[in-house]
Amino acid sequence: MILAATGPSAYWYTTRGTGVVALLLLTAGVLLGVLTSTRWSSPRWPRFVVSGLHRNLTLLALAFVVVHVVTTVLDGYAPIGIRDAVVPFASRYRPIWLGLGAVAFDLLLALIATSLVRGRIGLRSWKLVHWLAYAAWPVALVHAFGTGSDAKASWFGLVALGSAAAVVLEVLWRVIAAREGPGAARLVGGVAAVAVPAAIAVWAVSGPLASGWARRAGTPARLLAAPAATSTTAATANDSLPSVPFEAPLAGSFSTSAPDSGGLVTVALRVTVGGGSKGLLNMILRGVPLEGGGVQMTGSRVTYGPQANPGAYSGEIVSLEGPRLVASVQDGQGNALDLRLLLQIDPSNRTLSGSMRVT
Numbered sequence: 001m002i003l004a005a006t007g008p009s010a011y012w013y014t015t016r017g018t019g020v021v022a023l024l025l026l027t028a029g030v031l032l033g034v035l036t037s038t039r040w041s042s043p044r045w046p047r048f049v050v051s052g053l054h055r056n057l058t059l060l061a062l063a064f065v066v067v068h069v070v071t072t073v074l075d076g077y078a079p080i081g082i083r084d085a086v087v088p089f090a091s092r093y094r095p096i097w098l099g100l101g102a103v104a105f106d107l108l109l110a111l112i113a114t115s116l117v118r119g120r121i122g123l124r125s126w127k128l129v130h131w132l133a134y135a136a137w138p139v140a141l142v143h144a145f146g147t148g149s150d151a152k153a154s155w156f157g158l159v160a161l162g163s164a165a166a167v168v169l170e171v172l173w174r175v176i177a178a179r180e181g182p183g184a185a186r187l188v189g190g191v192a193a194v195a196v197p198a199a200i201a202v203w204a205v206s207g208p209l210a211s212g213w214a215r216r217a218g219t220p221a222r223l224l225a226a227p228a229a230t231s232t233t234a235a236t237a238n239d240s241l242p243s244v245p246f247e248a249p250l251a252g253s254f255s256t257s258a259p260d261s262g263g264l265v266t267v268a269l270r271v272t273v274g275g276g277s278k279g280l281l282n283m284i285l286r287g288v289p290l291e292g293g294g295v296q297m298t299g300s301r302v303t304y305g306p307q308a309n310p311g312a313y314s315g316e317i318v319s320l321e322g323p324r325l326v327a328s329v330q331d332g333q334g335n336a337l338d339l340r341l342l343l344q345i346d347p348s349n350r351t352l353s354g355s356m357r358v359t
Helices: 010-037 047-075 080-087 095-116 125-133 136-147 154-177 183-204 213-217 231-238
Strands: 244-254 266-275 279-291 295-306 313-321 323-331 335-348 351-358
Touching: 010 047, 010 136, 010 154, 047 080, 047 095, 080 095, 095 125, 095 136, 136 154, 136 183, 154 183, 244 279, 244 335, 266 295, 266 351, 279 313, 295 323, 295 335
Parallel strands: none
Antiparallel strands: 244 266, 244 351, 266 279, 279 295, 295 313, 313 323, 323 335, 335 351
C-alpha cells in the first residue's frame, strides 16, 4: 500500500554522496598537484609527503567515482548502464552531460594505468597523460551541474564556488610564482584558469539552474513530469489558484501497476483538490515493492494546477513517510510551491482522501 512507501532508495543517496565527495577529492588532488609542480616543501610537509598525499587522494577519488558509477547503475531509475559510464556520449539519458562524467572517469583511469607502467612508457608520455588528467576536474564539475540531483541546492553551489575559487587562486599563484617557462605559456595558463570556471558559471546559470533543464538535458520523456504551461498560460492559470498559503481537502483514487521487467512498480494517484482551489493533482511514484506492502520509492513526478490547466506546476516528491507526503513543484516562470499532504487510504476500493497545505 502507498501508506508504507518510503523515500528514494539507498542507491540514490549513495550516488549523490559519492559524487560530491569525488568532486571534493578531485579538487584537493588538483590543488596538491599544482603544489607538487612547484616543488614546494616545508619542515612539516616534505616534498615526498605532498606528492604521496596527492597520489593517494587521486586514488581515493577514483574509488569514490567507481562507487558512484556502480550505485547509479544499480539504482535503476534512469536507463544508465556500465557501458554508459565508460563510453562517452552513448547513453540515452542526458547523453552529453552523462558523457562528460564518463570522460572524467576515463581520464582518471588513464592516469592510474599510466602511473603503473610509468617506467615502460617514458617520462614524457606519462607527463602528457598526467596533465591531461587535470581536465577531469572541470569536466566533472560540468557533469555535476548537468546531471546531478543537487545542482540547484544552495549547499552544492557553495561547494562548487569554493572548489573553483581554490583552484583558480592556486593556479594564478603558480603562474605568478613561476620563474621558468615561456611567458606566453604562463599567460595562457592564467587566462584559462579564470576563463574556464567563469564559462562554467555562465553556462550553469542559463542551463542547469534555469527552469526546464531536465527536458533540454535529454531526460527521457517517461521520466519527466507533464510539460509545464507556457509563461502566459501559466500566469493565467495560476491566477485561478488561491493565494498561498492555503489548505484544501483532497479526494481521489490510486492504482498500482504489476512489476516491470526490472521488478519496479508504478503507483499513480489522481486527486481532486476541493475547497476554493478547484485544482487537480496527479502523482506518479516508481519503486521497488516491499514484502509487507508499500513501495520503496526510487523516482516520482508530480503535476498540479487548476482544472483549466492541471499541468501548470510540475515537480517531484521530496518526502514520503506513511500518510504524510511533501512535493515540490514549479511553474514555467520558476515560481515554486510546496505541497504538504496528509492522506487517508481505502485499499478496498482504491480511493483516497485527506488534506493539503500549499506554501
